[in-house]
Amino acid sequence: MSESNLKIPNLTMTMKRTSSTVQINNQETLFNPINSKRAFEAVSTEIKKLIFKGTLKPGDRLPSEIELARQFGVGRQTIREALRLLELSGFIKTQKGVMGGPIIVDTILNTLSNSLLDAIQMKKITIYELTVARVEIEKVVLSYVIKNAEDSDIKILEENIHKAKKKIEDGIQAFDENIQFHKLLAKASRNHVFTIMVEPIMAVVADFLSRFEQNLEHSKKVILAHEDILKAITEKRGEKAISLLEDHLLEVRNRLQVFIDQSRD
Amino acid sequence: MSESNLKIPNLTMTMKRTSSTVQINNQETLFNPINSKRAFEAVSTEIKKLIFKGTLKPGDRLPSEIELARQFGVGRQTIREALRLLELSGFIKTQKGVMGGPIIVDTILNTLSNSLLDAIQMKKITIYELTVARVEIEKVVLSYVIKNAEDSDIKILEENIHKAKKKIEDGIQAFDENIQFHKLLAKASRNHVFTIMVEPIMAVVADFLSRFEQNLEHSKKVILAHEDILKAITEKRGEKAISLLEDHLLEVRNRLQVFIDQSRD
């Protein structure tokens, strides 16, 4: 399949001080400006650059560790540590075996969700904060859905509801579909920033909601709320849609209240 | 200072299948349930557990790599790869030298912002999308600033403006301070989720703005806008503040119009 006699461009250790991509460290970040970049960081950054530039795309195979070590002019351990960074950041996965090696993927949003969970476990973020932010962001998202959504988006949302209803008819809960609905809404806003922000939040919300014993009645209720919202969207009744969404989200928030109370302070 | 004759509890390779932390894989994650956990992942998970449990707290020093390798019954390379995961996740930093070693820190929120930045760069988000999202998110943020900001937050914002003004008087642009103002606003919302979201957005905005030749006149204008906004905040005039912010951001957006036109489609 994917050709992989890739030559990492002429970076054979051109990396002395890769003028790092956009930095966040403007100020007071108690971090690394002192620590001259380590080799594995430089390698990781170089590969990331190639991915950002589009030279490397999901599905592409990187050369094997040994070959990477040769091309970058570093040892294998360095390459391995660089790959660990890329893997944890959601840029690559590794496959063992003969046609294996590092493969470019795009699972950054998963990565984000996991980090969010870590942050919650470390109590740096409370579920209260998260749900508050969720409501606000989704309200904004919805206003852009009404502005920007195309027929295809509406169709996808309708399919989501349809699938959910079918499950209910079969006596199965539609948990995943109901979470998915909100992610699809974000996509329908046609703004990737919103998509990126909503995805990990919904993953965490799903994680917490899944700890309740769900029941069919509730699933059904959620679907009906989604249906109403979608209807208001198609009718371009913006304010109606937003108020429906708000009601819906506040109800979900109440169901999470147990967790919220636990984490509020 | 920090004692570090820590003995990692009796985990001398008890890790066969550490029942992985909270999972997110609800759906379509094409991921790892098959792949039996690798040694460095197991080590990483064990150490993370100790951090979550509170056994290890920020400031604590972990044993040296060699000692960790001994205690876990694995090689040093495995320990190093585990440390890379923990480092990138914001749980530890490493210091060289005699009193060095892995040290527990808590920079998870930074990690989150960095991941968001990766996602933004990966999705090839247009400046148009970015500025649209920025305006909306900052408006929400500001409404929470007015609700939640404490005197200390206001003070910090005032200091920011003061510092910026001083720079202008000295004939120096106050670029960083003017970017910082928006990050500080996010912090003053007292919702960490907003803080995390605004950070990468401002990083990208700063990156684009820095490509213009800035001038003192403009810097000054920006500071005055910030000052007006802050004044409206302290006077609890919410709507006024928001409309001022909106004007300000739209003006910035106009300055970016060149790029926006280029990237709009």
Next chain:
DNA sequence: TCACATTTGTCCGTATGTATC
């Protein structure tokens, strides 16, 4: 200032397991 010990950073060689052909 100058050794000295400690610890990360890095390289190399080797062995093993595993997936593919």
Next chain:
DNA sequence: AGATACATACGGACAAATGTG
């Protein structure tokens, strides 16, 4: 089934940084 190519992992070695006496 056997050969191949790859990740995974171990151990030894040395350089570089850093704090101590």
